[in-house]
Amino acid sequence: MSTIANGAANPTAPGFPHPDPCLSFWLQGGRSSPLIGHRTTDALPETADVTIIGSGISGGALAYFLLTGPNPPKRVVMLEAREVCYGATGRNGGHCRPDCYRGYKGYKAHFGKEQALKILQNEMDTLNLVDEIVTKENIDCDFWRGRSYDVALDQTCADFFKESYDEFIADGGIVDEIVTTFTDPEDAAKRTRSNGALAAYEFPAGSLWPFKLVTHLIRLCIDKHDMNLQTNTPARAVTQAADGKWAIQTDRGTITTEKVVYCTNAFTATLLPEFLGRIAPYRGQCSAVIPTKPFSGKNMLTHTYSHRNGVNNFDYTIQRPKDGTIIVGGGRWMVPVEQLIGCTDDSQKVPDLTEYLRGVMKTTMTGWGEEALNEGLLVDWTGIMGYTPEAVPYVGAVHGKPGAFISAGHSGHGMARAMTCSRGIAALLRGESWETTGLPECFQPTPERLASPKQTVEEMWVESGKTDSTVPMMH
Structure with a gap:
């Protein structure tokens, strides 16, 4: 894994996913999936037209858009180091939540006004696309579409929200019928049922069961479009042959492919060393909580949430309409960042974060009350972003x-971006232009972007004290 030594950031290759990860709430509920241990063929295919490395939302959506689009390739292979959707997607908060204003100022500082506006528009496009695909394919993944609150719990955060909101509007950002502001503390606290709220901003969001979304798409690609899925087959190295094709080495042999797509998120730099320090593993922790009676039945939460102190200290919360279970994650500022940045071990939990998540609903939500036996923390888990x-x-x-x-x-924000990104990659694989993808140009992995900023991810979060407001920490 990447290492943090003597207070300085020294990124090294992240290695490979842990072979025995813990189970998230989503993965616990998916143990009946026929994709567990699935290999479409007993032997690893020797050749492919397109090979996708990774089976999370990025890989699953890419396969879907590629194989259901025009002129699909005949031989598509998906390699997964562990089980299907066992990486970040299978461990996230189930929150498809576009940023409708908050990160604008930071993105503008990095990429300029035009690109910053495109970044936020892309997130709304992604929510709409997820809604569209779930409906079109009749995917049973508990998809819910409604509204979310950004809740400021201190003045620094309230000021940050207002500055970003005002600058977004000044630069032509659209908030009418999208973002609603509540800047009176008493009103904000009452509306959000949150202790100590100073302000709240309301905007569209969705929630879902991410494992079920991804496995539905992958099963569709296998059953209807002959995709070959090979689980428990980590890609160990990728090299280019003299004929321009790519040779992917695995523990089970080598597959030669015309095109390769890295949907490898935190582990990318192991196979693509030019991304060392440009994509860094970051361990997060999330939980499932059984609500008390004051947050059950007709008193369930009507919105999803992000509660924030300062700029980058936040928790995120959804309450599942189907069964009332609350998914809450966060608390990362409670432990030294050296325990999180560069860490790729999702087989262990951080005890201090477990204790934080055990009490966060009572601390944050007004009237949570005392927890009866088997109310409160049900399970918590880790994931590598x-x-x-x-x-x-x-x-x-x-x-x-x-x-x-x-x-x-995807910086802990993949559910709000990955679907449109995968659709864009599918277009590029078909030979279409970047313009047809509809994605922000600043997403491209150009040499100029890889060279700037000079700081690595590790240096930004460790040596800058984690407070750089031009780098909005997402979820």
């Missing part, structure tokens, strides 16, 4: 490597 210096992903053709593409580094 992939962060970039600017908190936006790398999406597009890999420079200097014809036939290689990437969608990775």
